[in-house]
Amino acid sequence: MLEALAVFPNELAAGGLTRLFLVLFPFFVLLELPLSLLVLAGVIRWYTRNLMTTPRASLYRPRVSCIITCYSEGRDVQNTLLSLCEQLYPGEVELIPVVDGATANEATMEAVRDFRVDPVRYPNRFLRPIAKWQRGGRVSSLNAGLSHATGEIVFALDGDTSFDNAMIGAMVRHFEDPSVPAVSGSLRVRNSWHSLATVMQSLEYFLSIQTSRVGLGEWNTVNNISGAFGAFRTSFLRHIGGWDTHTAEDLDLTLRIKSYFGRHPLRIPFEPTAVGHTDVPDTLRGFFMQRLRWDGDLFFLYIRKHRHSMTPRVLGWRNFLMTLFSGFFFQLVLPFLIVGYTLAGLVLLPLNVIAVLAVLIYAVYLLQTLILYLAGLLMVSERPWNDLKLAIALPVFPVFMFFLRGWGVICTLNEMFRRGHEETSMAPWWVLRRGRRF
């Protein structure tokens, strides 16, 4: 460390820092900073808008259908169903737990069967389970649920995710505006304090879902409607044909909805007060394997499947730029740049210079994380005391993100050369084999 500090003046004198600055600064200023500022501005706009508007009681209470995709969750499904029964929403809620592969997942099927909706305690809640005896994958579960749904609004929810009791009320509010085809909901980590991996993921969910999507949603550029928690206008969803086979059906659906944006004034709001609590992988290995799937799917979707819709004519300028930037560039190109620069640096630069650079980069990213974190904590979080505890993970977070970006390269390469999306566990191979290849 001392050595590195000693090198600093030398480099400064030799004009090296200027050079380095010129190399690194555009990186940050041109790419990262605008996005961060956009998110931050969005958060502030959302916050002030919220402060100004007076809460109003609406009589808009459409019937809601909740499709809950269940697989091997076992008795956890009952928590999900109970949390949906407990919703404060005064309208009717139809619960459609779809058990995929019910023959094999006996425990889950049993849990769904055992669950009773007390008609006195929950007068407006109806349970209509669907058992898919043969496994058919997540998409088939969602579409089966959609075909039986009778609600005006349909929710796509995960069997291992439970919800705050204001969730449906908060989500449904947005559909009063006819230009809203879908609403994205916020996800929190339920098993936050199980391990280091879950703490880091909690912070990541808080920053990239709860806080960032508030900012993005404010500019109508929500990047994704999470598969574990999204709401759709049933008529619209049926119109575009429901969910499509292949993996990452949530991002696929988001992109397909967005492909109407160029022609119609539609918007997808994000609702931070509608909160779902989900379990994340306990171990780092589990986490990285999950990301291998998710990040690989990005390449599959952006480059293979939806290549042709990546035009401003389809997406509208705003979403085109945003997808290009945050989706395409940040998720697919940037990891290569980072890994490339790091490897090049390791080869070309002396070790002490690398150390200094690392500290510098770390400091910048820590500052950026800190600002976003504070904005989220002060303006967005509905459980600030819980989120305050996550602050101890902040110093590690930039390192965590660095490795995550690095892992992104492997993910993309895995998809590029091995067509990793075809190895998904979200559907059985005999279903995937018949899907259209891109």
Add this chain to the structure above:
Amino acid sequence: MQSPSIGCLTRDPGSFSESRWHYASSLNELREQGEYDVVLVDLDAADAADVVFLLRCDARYHLTLIYAGRDRTGNAPELSDGSIPTDPNAITEAWRKWHQRLSEFNRGRYPERFDEYVLAWLWTRPEGRLKPVRHPHHAQFYYYPLLSAFADNEPVNEMVWLQLMMEQGWLERGPLTDRIRLCTHCGSARLNYVDVCPDCHALEIAREPSLHCFTCGHVAPQDHFLKQGLMLCPNCLTRLRHIGSDYDRPLENYRCRACQSFFVDAEVEVRCLDCDTHHTPDELRIREVRPYSLSEQGRLRCRQGFSGEAQAESHFGRLNLVSANAFTNLLNWQIQQSRRYGETAHGSLVLLRFANLGEALSQERGTTLLDSLIDRIRETIRETDRCARTRDELLWLLLPHTDRQGMDRLRERLTELNRLFREQDGIHIDLRTVGITLPENLLPQEDSDLLMARLGGEVS
């Protein structure tokens, strides 16, 4: 032996080849034609059942062999003796057997009273049973068609009667068909079980869920927590977002909307739909419904006759009962003596009526109590006194050479005794007594039948 006269009720006489039979097309026609030894009812199932019942109600056909319908599957109408046999000789054969058995009944005496008819019916049909039939219109849901048919105009409490027969050992129980609960007031089984407020017994109660705030431990009804579509703890103002992590539902009590009381378990109350009496479930009378058949002892009694030792087993049997006919004869003789010899031939007649006999017998201690009461009566009366029962609950005592004073003393002792029992055991035997002394209280022209009818009217 002669062959039976056979009456056949049919709409299509052509389908029978027997010329000796008498055909009728309606029940009235059949009745007017006279009395037949065997009746055939050739109608469809529903009509046949009605006709058989109506025939059984007719005293002439109480015991007669009645064949109904041509259903070969064994679903012959209730109270019939099966479906019409295809072989006419079988009818004659069956009638002969029946006739033989009837002639053995009670030493050849034809039955006169209700219970004699029932026993005779069972006696003449070795496979015969008193079968309970379920009917939703019936207040107790079950009734015994045979008892209803034989009851004629005299209403018989089937339960009491069967209980009495059981105690005397003449009938035996079949397998349990059902267990019903009856209103203690009117005996109806049409009961409604409702949950009511344990304090004010109001019907209007509602379940009221309560919430428990984890932050401060506050527990209150759910609606105290709901404020403008949000769930806030009214005590600590914490926002409750998620069941299991912020709050739970620890209890679910009931609230009475009439008296506002708050309780865990509602009380179950039974309301009689017929007389609107309210009971607790354990107050209800329980009745077991079963078929009955003639017991060994009953068969013995039918064979040996009703008088004499056969009655030894019954409660009242220990009183040296004489038959009703014998009693009226004795009474007539006493009346004649009193009329002729005046003051020197005193005599008294006492009638005891056990008005709630059935109820007393259905209680656990009631039977014992009745037994000891009868023991006391036996001790009280003299050897020269005569007792008889004309109906289940009516006990007659003829006390020769007993004047007004003596009779009053006897009545006093009996009432005294009954009061003692009531105080000791809390069981109430509703004993009513009435007595007259001969010849003072005798009306002109009055014979034993008129006198007994007069006294019977006084205690009913």
